[in-house]
Amino acid sequence: TFRIHIAALRTAGGRRSLLLTFEDLSEQRVTERMRVDFVANASHELRTPLASLLGFVETLQGPARNDAGARDRFLTIMREQGLRMARLVDDLLSLSRIELRAHLAPETPVDLAGISREIVDSLTLMARERNVNLRLSLPEQPVKVAGDRDELLRLMENLVENAIKYGRRDGEVAIDVIDGATEASVSVRDDGPGIAPEHLPRLTERFYRVDTAASREAGGTGLGLAIVKHIVLRHRGRLTIESLLGQGATFKAIFPRLGPAPRSPS
Ligand code: ADP
Numbered sequence: 001t002f003r004i005h006i007a008a009l010r011t012a013g014g015r016r017s018l019l020l021t022f023e024d025l026s027e028q029r030v031t032e033r034m035r036v037d038f039v040a041n042a043s044h045e046l047r048t049p050l051a052s053l054l055g056f057v058e059t060l061q062g063p064a065r066n067d068a069g070a071r072d073r074f075l076t077i078m079r080e081q082g083l084r085m086a087r088l089v090d091d092l093l094s095l096s097r098i099e100l101r102a103h104l105a106p107e108t109p110v111d112l113a114g115i116s117r118e119i120v121d122s123l124t125l126m127a128r129e130r131n132v133n134l135r136l137s138l139p140e141q142p143v144k145v146a147g148d149r150d151e152l153l154r155l156m157e158n159l160v161e162n163a164i165k166y167g168r169r170d171g172e173v174a175i176d177v178i179d180g181a182t183e184a185s186v187s188v189r190d191d192g193p194g195i196a197p198e199h200l201p202r203l204t205e206r207f208y209r210v211d212t213a214a215s216r217e218a219g220g221t222g223l224g225l226a227i228v229k230h231i232v233l234r235h236r237g238r239l240t241i242e243s244l245l246g247q248g249a250t251f252k253a254i255f256p257r258l259g260p261a262p263r264s265p266s
Contacts (some may be wrong), residue, residue, distance in 0.1 A: 011128045031150055043208045049081040056081075084219070091223040095206070098230045105236055109258055110147035112186055113177045116219065119156040120175060120232040124162065132164050133172045143179045145255040147235055155231045158224040159188040159251050165218040167192035167248065180257065187252040195243040200209070204229040205239060228253070 003023040011015050057072045064070040120136045127134050145152075156175075163173040167190030174189045195203065195210060200207045207222040209215040215222060232239045232253050243249035 001027075002168055004196075006099045021055075021201060023259045038200070038206055042088075042092060043209065046085060049084045049162055053081045053085075060154055068085060084216075087219065088221045088223075091221045091227065094114075095223060095227055095230065098227065098234060102234050104229065104234075105146065106148035106234065107146050108149065110149050111142040111144055111197055112151055112152070112184055113143045115149070115152050115156055116177050116186055119153060119160055123157070123160050126161070127164050127173070130167075131136040131170045132167060133257045134160070134164075135174045137174070137176045139177065139179045141179070142184065143177050145184050145235065145237075146258050147255070151231045151234070155228050156188075158228050158251070159186075162188035162224060162251075163188050163192075163249075164233065165220070166190070166214070183254050185254040186253055187250055189248060190248040192246040194245045194247050194249050195241075197243075198244050200241055200243065204239070 001024075003025050005019075005021040007019040007021075008016065009019050031128050058077050060071060060074055064074065083257065108231075109114075116136060116138065120134050124134065140215075160173065160175060171191045174187075176187045178185045179189070185200055198211050203210075203227045206226040207224075209220065209222050212222075228251075229239055232255075237253055237255035240252045240254070241249065
């Protein structure tokens, strides 16, 4: 596949000509292009906190050498930048591990209800800081899928954390685990500002953010939803994202169900 760029030129002598350039868009080229972009983005994301860190080191060795107040403030910022780099490296490693295993479907029975309960417990404090109410709704029986426990915990953690971070302060986050005849799903719904439709298709791209400043402020790496997408795909499932501006967002991960279908209530 080629993309053709056409430009009309007028030479000095007044003669008109057309310039055609061909861009090779074969699948291999697209993949290669994505890889190059990814490395460039990742380097840039690491370079920013690193530059800030080095800047503070130099200031502390030079002008601020004897300023105890400045030292404490700078060390606090340096620690924050260091933590940001650590989070980024951890997320990059998680992503590459999941991708490496993309072709191996996980096989252990995992209970989505138990996973959701664990994540709600572990994020209660974070939710309290924003005065967000976490509401968990589960079927009575365990909801089994063939999965990788750590990856499913990670998936739920990323979705619920995002709902708390980007949802409404003093709002509510509803986590629903649903057991169907052939599929099992978890959905995470917030009542925050939501996401404009033009952003939805790109949300799971690496480093794609709707509001970069807000994401950085919240400690985001821009990789959370890319990780979620890869986990869902490795589990042979799918991810749906629904949102209307001003009306919150719903992220739903749907998996093939393991074992006999639940008895329908009679
Ligand atoms: P980040 O590390 O920035 O949180 P993610 O990949 O988890 O990265 O999310 C990508 C972007 O999607 C976020 O920066 C944010 O702009 C947007 N987003 C994610 N979840 C929500 C949500 N529940 N409500 C509104 N925006 C969201």
